Amino acid sequence: MREISYARAGMEALVEEMRRDPTTIHLATDAPPSLVEEFGEARIRATPITENAFSGIAIGAAGSGLRPIVNWSMVTFCFVAMDQIVNQASKIHYMFGGQQTFPIVFRSSVGGGTSLAAQHSQSPYSMFMNLAGLKLILPATPYDMKGLLKSAIRDNNPVLSFESTRLMGFKGEVPDDDYTIPLGVADVKRTGSDITVVALAWLVHEALAAAEEMAKEGVSVEVVDPRTLFPMDNETIRASVQKTGRLVIADEAGPTAGAAAEIAALVTEDAATFAALKAPPKRVCALQVPIPYSPGLENHVFPDRNRIIAGIREVMAAG
Amino acid sequence: MREISYARAGMEALVEEMRRDPTTIHLATDAPPSLVEEFGEARIRATPITENAFSGIAIGAAGSGLRPIVNWSMVTFCFVAMDQIVNQASKIHYMFGGQQTFPIVFRSSVGGGTSLAAQHSQSPYSMFMNLAGLKLILPATPYDMKGLLKSAIRDNNPVLSFESTRLMGFKGEVPDDDYTIPLGVADVKRTGSDITVVALAWLVHEALAAAEEMAKEGVSVEVVDPRTLFPMDNETIRASVQKTGRLVIADEAGPTAGAAAEIAALVTEDAATFAALKAPPKRVCALQVPIPYSPGLENHVFPDRNRIIAGIREVMAAG
Amino acid sequence: MTASPELQREMLRQMQTIRRFEERASDDYHNGAIYGVVHCYIGEEAVAVGVCSALNKDDQIISNHRGHGHCIAKGADLNRMMAELYGRQDGYCKGKGGSMHIADFSIGMLGANGIVGGGLSIVTGAGLAAQLEGKGRVAVCFFGDGASNAGSFHESLNIAARWKLPMLYVCEHNSWAANTSSRMTHARDDVASRAAGYGIPGVVVDGNDVLAVYEAATDAVARARAGEGPTLIECKTYRWRAHTERPGAADPRPLEEIAAWMAKDPIQHLVDDLKQQQGQYSDAEFQALDDAVMSAVAAAVAFAEASPFPAPEAALDDVFAD
Amino acid sequence: MTASPELQREMLRQMQTIRRFEERASDDYHNGAIYGVVHCYIGEEAVAVGVCSALNKDDQIISNHRGHGHCIAKGADLNRMMAELYGRQDGYCKGKGGSMHIADFSIGMLGANGIVGGGLSIVTGAGLAAQLEGKGRVAVCFFGDGASNAGSFHESLNIAARWKLPMLYVCEHNSWAANTSSRMTHARDDVASRAAGYGIPGVVVDGNDVLAVYEAATDAVARARAGEGPTLIECKTYRWRAHTERPGAADPRPLEEIAAWMAKDPIQHLVDDLKQQQGQYSDAEFQALDDAVMSAVAAAVAFAEASPFPAPEAALDDVFAD
Numbered sequence A, B: 001m002r003e004i005s006y007a008r009a010g011m012e013a014l015v016e017e018m019r020r021d022p023t024t025i026h027l028a029t030d031a032p033p034s035l036v037e038e039f040g041e042a043r044i045r046a047t048p049i050t051e052n053a054f055s056g057i058a059i060g061a062a063g064s065g066l067r068p069i070v071n072w073s074m075v076t077f078c079f080v081a082m083d084q085i086v087n088q089a090s091k092i093h094y095m096f097g098g099q100q101t102f103p104i105v106f107r108s109s110v111g112g113g114t115s116l117a118a119q120h121s122q123s124p125y126s127m128f129m130n131l132a133g134l135k136l137i138l139p140a141t142p143y144d145m146k147g148l149l150k151s152a153i154r155d156n157n158p159v160l161s162f163e164s165t166r167l168m169g170f171k172g173e174v175p176d177d178d179y180t181i182p183l184g185v186a187d188v189k190r191t192g193s194d195i196t197v198v199a200l201a202w203l204v205h206e207a208l209a210a211a212e213e214m215a216k217e218g219v220s221v222e223v224v225d226p227r228t229l230f231p232m233d234n235e236t237i238r239a240s241v242q243k244t245g246r247l248v249i250a251d252e253a254g255p256t257a258g259a260a261a262e263i264a265a266l267v268t269e270d271a272a273t274f275a276a277l278k279a280p281p282k283r284v285c286a287l288q289v290p291i292p293y294s295p296g297l298e299n300h301v302f303p304d305r306n307r308i309i310a311g312i313r314e315v316m317a318a319g
Numbered sequence C, D: 001m002t003a004s005p006e007l008q009r010e011m012l013r014q015m016q017t018i019r020r021f022e023e024r025a026s027d028d029y030h031n032g033a034i035y036g037v038v039h040c041y042i043g044e045e046a047v048a049v050g051v052c053s054a055l056n057k058d059d060q061i062i063s064n065h066r067g068h069g070h071c072i073a074k075g076a077d078l079n080r081m082m083a084e085l086y087g088r089q090d091g092y093c094k095g096k097g098g099s100m101h102i103a104d105f106s107i108g109m110l111g112a113n114g115i116v117g118g119g120l121s122i123v124t125g126a127g128l129a130a131q132l133e134g135k136g137r138v139a140v141c142f143f144g145d146g147a148s149n150a151g152s153f154h155e156s157l158n159i160a161a162r163w164k165l166p167m168l169y170v171c172e173h174n175s176w177a178a179n180t181s182s183r184m185t186h187a188r189d190d191v192a193s194r195a196a197g198y199g200i201p202g203v204v205v206d207g208n209d210v211l212a213v214y215e216a217a218t219d220a221v222a223r224a225r226a227g228e229g230p231t232l233i234e235c236k237t238y239r240w241r242a243h244t245e246r247p248g249a250a251d252p253r254p255l256e257e258i259a260a261w262m263a264k265d266p267i268q269h270l271v272d273d274l275k276q277q278q279g280q281y282s283d284a285e286f287q288a289l290d291d292a293v294m295s296a297v298a299a300a301v302a303f304a305e306a307s308p309f310p311a312p313e314a315a316l317d318d319v320f321a322d
């Protein structure tokens, strides 16, 4: 099968869906020339730097029959638009009694590792998990990116697509034909029997590397990638932990009330899974600080395969 | 001791601290006449409806030697200002290498129960817990309100004060003299030996009522109120659970990646506490939906003493 | 364009309906049948009615927290509105929204909104959809003087002007935002003065003169349908009641100011106009109109009372669409 | 007010310093000694220098993502700037900030900022503090044409105008926001045209003529210190380089447009002025100036290289102040 990059897979999903459905439009501060050429300036809008306005415009356009795809570029910039996400997009279908659908995708890049400092190295997806009314995807491979983003564009609800900065150039197999991946279905990226690592985005790959390493020591690691943060595939995660009895959660975001906290909680509050646990679940996350600029500082903050390995060893030793 | 309301206690803290320190100023869309009368229009600013701008103004004023107190009124309105909170206030001390302090308090009311529907019934404090760089308080009594808010105003960092809508008229004992409550210290609101209920804000009172009820059945419930959400007093919570071996977490917000998830995770990831757990920890939270208007719907969404009791029974039965 | 006699009578009916509907809503709020919060539009009826009279059914509007007038002027069903206020199953939002969130997408009413300034960009998206559709639809934003200071005003007007969207931005300048006077918050009191910065017309109208509002709106709608872009219309008006109906809430507005504006009642204004223009309009005719309006409001209350409360578990529905 | 000969020479030195500093920063970014992202100000030096020359040390400024020029013009230490770009312990932010977050509160430089429009309200808070302090300090906001469309522009200017804050809002109109032309995004290209809506002066200046910028700023500062409120100054200028220094990034700007603006080099402009006004200014003198500037930049690099990288654990410091 052909290999394409994560970024390219996202672009393919976008272009194919825009071809498929003439009601799709694209809103971003940048109008990519290739899109303008194919779809025209009417559908590919270069907006002023007004994330708040163009996110709201997407909501109104969606409520008037279009299917907008918004690209915030970095997730950083969505905070200017937060009123439209929190107070409008997440609630509008519900508070109007379901009378109208609002099919919108909000894309953004997340994560650090490129010395862009605190403002431009954020992974705030858990902020949207506590809100009700948004679906959230966080793909870790080109294959997942394309399949999930297509599902997101076809979904009749606001979907936030968080896309890992570190993975933009990462290549993987992607079929030529049209396919989708349903939202809310986790993927077991590697099977194992001794310990489960639930990993997100870039850390899926670090977890796979850690698993490879641990295999040499005779520890069999299962790597589960939720892929969708809301709805979360509780069943797959719990089933894995029931099998292995041990859990490490790896996330590029900080731990506090993060996706990792949710995964720990959904595992421990389930009676059968709780009963199967041989050791306390462990979060391997970024340190709870803003992200610093200098590479040595930044590397110190982020988790990686070595910290995952240390986490696995700690949990294996604990029981 | 005299009894005053929760709202009054907040006002006393504000007025006393503004008397104490002439560099304090107050920014809100509403200039309360009593404040204008005492402190003048220069320090009590009625702003246009521009939460984004006046939150940013607070940051710049703080960086220029003032100590602003911002009142967003409902937490709903802070989403317009999110860029200033997430991208600026939480990171500015850190990203500038600690060269300047930014003492600011952002006050807002949280919670539901008054038929104000989805936009005006939010409890989104966990969104700020995953961010690094903000302190967060959530008082449950008039005494805690006054003591915590005073500490917040004296603190040299941005502090968000979340104040429970349901408790505004709630009365309790508050001493006449000046006192403060340190940030980051939980309060055991009732001691017990069979089960710990960690409860937030309004649900502290519901938990106390539930404890009273359970006492009749011979179940001894300990009620712990974290009071500060960041920094969280992990030690007090873990010590309580180590003693009781059982945990229910009661929060007016939804469970997913919420404060309740964090509390579940911080308890289960600690080896000693994990070892002491006799049953899975349980979250008793709002249903994961936007808040509806009609009272019957709204009541169905929120947790209360009955659901806490049901949660306690479930955990007691489990082990 | 001036309104035909029939249209003028229809405008009068709508304005009187808004007033009577809200008088009843206020009463029912105070006696506990309506929950949460109610913001009354009484005194400002000429704005919604004058503007919506210039629109077609498939044109779209968006409202703010003070939404009943906009709903009624756009043709919303009184029964379903009242049922929503009563929190009932047959309300526009199945009891999930209440006063601040009534919407009826089938008549182009994109919703009331609890966030000041929140609707400005949303309705601009409706304007974008109208432009792409190319059938001459227009989209209208109603917002207050308070909202005009929010960033979303600037962002939305600049975009609409640059993209030449078919839109009207209608500022209801009632000089107060909750308890804060616009004198405290506006560098220049005339919001219309900001239009020049976007290269679009900025028009100031007597917002208590429904015919003047109608004419300004008609011109702006023609401009929008012709592809010439948006217009900012500032209607000077006043609310008669406190910011919300909450009992005991402070209202710092000077009594003389309130009285002066009540003397400029938009309904009386149109009655006087009708009497003058068409000598035959009589008090009896107005009385008959009011009787009909009162029956319609009473019927709406009966409808609301007859509608069941939603089942508690319905709280779990409508979070996501299929 | 016109600048004295000494001041003009100082302006020249500052402009040349900005240019040489950034040429070096760009090189060092490309050879890997500087990380993340670097946005160069080259071509726009006259704006920062013209404005800051009209300020006192205790006046305050805020910058955006393109901040080196503002820092240098306000008097920042080249050594600590370069050390910050190098990610070192002795950098302005101890290596935590990098190019987009250099600040020096001791000289009234409130920071570069990675959020377009993010600084507008923050510096307005500095203006409020200056007003309350009452010592005649002013606060200045530098922002781009792109930022002028953000809601924070509107909110901040209206507040500053209403409160008569001692402020300058300086729009660096270089006709591009990243890869998007301002023709695509501005309903009216002149940002200064928006000032009227706030009842404040809106001035358009040749942003490549440092003396013209200085005069406009001097007038505005006088107005601000006199308690008459803010001024919006729009400086027409151009960046010579791509939006960022990232290798291979697209730059859709027409080559003729770039060339035309390079022919209007602000540094050459002042050199020509000096030669004309004061026949004695010579190429040799400029060469001497440039030599001095080059040594200062080289010294800054040496300082940066000598400074250690922060200890990894320092990442945990400075999250909260005591």
Ligand SMILES: Cc1ncc(C[n+]2csc(CCOP(=O)(O)OP(=O)(O)O)c2C)c(N)n1
Pocket: B029, B049, B051, B077, B080, C065, C066, C114, C115, C116, C117, C143, C144, C145, C146, C147, C148, C172, C174, C176, C177, C178
């Ligand atoms: C962003 C935001 N901030 C504050 C509020 C609280 N609030 C509700 S209505 C209102 C006043 C609105 O004034 P205006 O826009 O003039 O409309 P009017 O009520 O006069 O019709 C305020 C401050 C809000 N709803 N949204």
Ligand SMILES: Cc1ncc(C[n+]2csc(CCOP(=O)(O)OP(=O)(O)O)c2C)c(N)n1
Pocket: A029, A049, A051, A077, A080, D065, D066, D114, D115, D116, D117, D143, D144, D145, D146, D147, D148, D172, D174, D176, D177, D178
């Ligand atoms: C809110 C926000 N949206 C998008 C960006 C990405 N971005 C960085 S600089 C820039 C262009 C800014 O243009 P302008 O304000 O004109 O300044 P210039 O770069 O021309 O000096 C953009 C879009 C950002 N930093 N912040």
Ligand SMILES: [Mg+2]
Pocket: C144, C145, C146, C172, C173, C174, C175, C176, C177, C178
């Ligand atoms: Mg108003």
Ligand SMILES: [Mg+2]
Pocket: D144, D145, D146, D172, D173, D174, D175, D176, D177, D178
């Ligand atoms: Mg620019």
